[in-house]
Amino acid sequence: MSQTAMSETYDFLFKFLVIGNAGTGKSCLLHQFIEKKFKDDSNHTIGVEFGSKIVNVGGKYVKLQIWDTAGQERFRSVTRSYYRGAAGALLVYDITSRETYNALTNWLTDARMLASQNIVIILCGNKKDLDAEREVTFLEASRFAQENELMFLETSALTGENVEEAFVQCARKILNKIESGELDPERMGSDTEAVLTNGI
Amino acid sequence: MQKIKSLMTRQGLRSPQESVHDLSPIESFRIPSKEELREVCEEPTDPQAQQEIINSIEEVYFSNDSFDIVKYELERLPPVLNLQELEEYRDKLKQQQAAVSKKVADLILEKQPAYVQELERITSLQTGLQLAAVICTNGRRHLNIAKEGFTQTSLGLLANQRKRQLLIGLLKSLRTIKTLQRTDVRLSEMLEEEDYPGAIQLCLECQKAASTFKHYSCISELNSKLQDTLEQIEEQLDVALSKICKNFDISHYTKVQQAYRLLGKTQTAMDQLHMHFTQAIHNTVFQVVLGYVELCAGNTDTKFQKLQYKDLCTHITSDSYIPCLADLCKALWEVMLSYYRTMQWHDNHDQDEAAAVSSVADGSNVIGTEENSFDRSYVKKKLEHGLSRIWQDVQLKVKTYLLGTDLSNFKYDDFIFVLDVTSRLMQVGEEFCGSKSEVLQESIRKQSVNYFKTYHRTRLEELRMFLENETWELCPVKSSFSILQLHEFKFMEQSRSPSVSPSKQPASAISTTVTLFEQYCNGGNPFEIQADSKDDETEDVLASNGYESDEQEKSAYQEYDSDSDVPEELKRDYVDEQTGDAPVKSVSRETLRSRKRSDYNLNKVNAPILTNTTLNVIRLAGKYMQMMNILKPIAFDVIHFMSQLFDYYLYAVYTFFGRNDMYESTGLSSSRLRTTLNRIQESLIDLEVSADPAGTLTAAEERKEKVPSPHLSHLVVLTSGNSLYGLAERVVATESLVFLAEQFEFLQPHLDAVMPAAKKPFLQQFYSQTVSTASELRKPVYWIVAAKAIDYEQMLLLMANVKWDVKEIMSQHNIYVDALLKEFEEFNRRLNEVSKRVRIPLPVSNILWEHCIRLANRTLVEGYANVKKCSNEGRALMQLDFQQFLMKLEKLTDIRPIPDKEFVETYIKAYYLAENDMESWIKEHREYSTKQLTNLVNVCLGSHINKKARQKLLAAIDDIDRPKR
């Protein structure tokens, strides 16, 4: 979808996932993050789409390789294959739909199981702009986040509020983990496969 | 003569004119008396002698007055005086004198009457003069009387009256002059009101008036002041003229034109106007770009103002590039529109004027009209000529801007936007002066090729990533899925609308009726509506739209999509097409349609098999085609890059699923496919990098045109027999490639339409050598499955344990047949299992069955060729075994005839041939290996072939230069 230059330079490459029920605004979030505008003609995602962007996180250039997945169950088998090696994920629900909030546990299990136990996940309560139709309070969601060791932000792909922050905070947490030695940069991102190959 | 004179003077002055000596300074003239003259004449009168005497007079006597004759004569005297001589000499002199005197007297006498006559006239004149003197005296006396009669006062009165009259005239003049001087104020008022013609008219009138007063010294001052004012007006007029360039206003322009005409400077105005336009273009672009540069620099540093426009353009940041371009075009549009409207004004004006002239036609100001029409044609020419010059200026400015920034890192949509704007600008140029905008086109081409290279490079890298993450799961889409439903292909639906073939559609069909200039003549800007005018049609390619209902669909692929809504025709087409491609040429279509077909095709006949990555490639193809439509000049490059997407996908599928070291070089891939794969590998695949999975970026960049070979995702397991060695993934991969090829076929006419004629062979070659080979990949891919699915080795071992030299006819077949059949049953079961996950198209299951049976039959022959001893009864047993195998097999599969059935039967039966027949048989059946033939001959030895015959037959086998089957 977006494009990146060949001549780009960066210090780290993180693979990111955007997961959550269909219609929660995942594609819009990605679009907003990369294009800095709201994609109002958003179509349902088929399978998996891709976007990448280089962000500056505390002076380090990090290239985010982001896989935007289709939320529908039917695509689950297609999307699951993209989980592997993901360093971070945006777990998205729609604050105006309790149903999407209720599905979070399943998504979380999937992500931890298929990507890695160490995957850094930020919970995003999207469509913050539709406060009048809110079905999920900030408080209960942040409690859920705390219980599951997730970061949490309420976002709006429409206004752009907290969108960049969601990605950057997630990337920052990963960087911190790398610096503290908790995470091995060689064992994540696109290089994971090579490492794992050697392991097998 | 002197002598005569002095002689005359001595006669005394007795002139009668003495009384009037005060009236004139006339010298009195003495008239010699008659006596004197007579005396002279008494001398000898012989004229001859007289003349001689006169001639003998010495020359000196006729000389000047100052000459002293006495002294002369005395000095001439000889030193010794001789009286005689002296006297003689004296007489001689006397004689001479007498002769002269006589001569003189004669001459005088001759003139006497004339003299007297003249004298009388003098006398009468004198009388007249005296009379005049009297009249004068009287006159003076009368004058004196008159002078006394008039007073000094009355004369003074007259003088004053006259003076007064003069002063009244002066006052009038002064009043006019005063008004003249005050017009200055009015003039500047008029200028403020921008009433230039009025001001000039007034000024000219003033000048004219002033010239009638030019004898006043103050006027010269006024005159120069008026001249100054006029110049000032001209300057202001020039400024007013320059305003036209940015915002044409009819009434404003009309005034300015009138003003220039009054000045008689219509032509100058036109020249000036063109300069202003050129200047306006430069200033406009400079200001726009400067604005953005300064805005982005965030400081009020003046250093940018001093930059050249060209350098300034390189300071534009990529964020501001697009808004700045849009503004640049908007501003340039305004300038061009102004020019357009200027021309329009002149056209209308000319018509009006021509009409006016023809209606008046009284010839009163013929000269003026002539001059006007001369001006008009000058203006017309100048304006027409100016069109292309201005457009050239615009193009160059935009070119500088366009090329000032490297666009290769722009987002796709942004770059398309740049192209859109530029092509719109070219449309403007076309309408403006029929220009083909070569300058713009070239710069766009440059940027496009550059951009597209980078874009494509990134896309290929991305495609690799997609391929490496791909687990070859079916991406579920509706059975009615068509790529035209994808957002990326919306453009094709539009262009195909009215039944005309897409190739015939001109790109700029929209702009046929109303030109932009007509459309936006009275406001608005064609470069304004551009931003985000995207269509909001939705991409409804999904089976269902509500996501809530999805939970029930879990692992329910069979129920997932009923094809009841698909017309029967469509299904048949699908099958026919596939059969055409399928290698099982001999299998009849009727058989294919039999009942068992549904075994592997449960309810999903027409749901296309495609993967997430396939979709990605298709979407890219759509984007590339959009690019192509906009960028006709680089259409070839784009199509070339587009073909690489397909190449890479094909190469990946082959590398992942079709290449197997164990079974390589078995001739399974057609030579066409191998050629294609080699071509792709050479042109597109960077083999060096693929050896280094870390993928150092710089190294990759050096090999800009190539991509590393992709790796299969580790989630894909191809080694498990239960899943038929990844059959599901293989089917999805291979069939998705076939699907992709079909989509490319579908796109061919569109690609062909934009391909330049010279490059069409490339496209044809791509289709005939690459796209069409997609289905050929099935053979090597499924062959690998077939080779592993059945344990042929095990069967060989079992066959080796059978005794073939039996002496009686057996009624029971051997157990290896059961084992083999069991393998086939297991294969069939697994195939059914797999087909629950993935629809296995008929051609695929046919190929799988065909491969398995062929391999089994070949293994049987190989097993029979391993027999050491065989009897006639043993040979019959072989036939029995094979019949059993066939009978059971035919219940498992629809494939008819059973492939390689003849191969087995012929081999078994060859045993019964007599020596001679055997020899010709060997020569005719080259499909068997040397080993198989040799064995046949060897087992026959001892029954109906003797040793000698055996030698002969073996020689025949050796003789045959066998091409390996």
Ligand SMILES: Nc1nc2c(ncn2[C@@H]2O[C@H](COP(=O)(O)OP(=O)(O)O)[C@@H](O)[C@H]2O)c(=O)[nH]1
């Ligand atoms: N009001 C509002 N609507 C949003 C927002 N984000 C997405 N949407 C809408 O939600 C719908 C689904 O968005 P989409 O990105 O396709 O969801 P996805 O299926 O999770 O990718 C679309 O109609 C969007 O216009 C948001 O932040 N605010």
Ligand SMILES: [Mg+2]
């Ligand atoms: Mg989506």
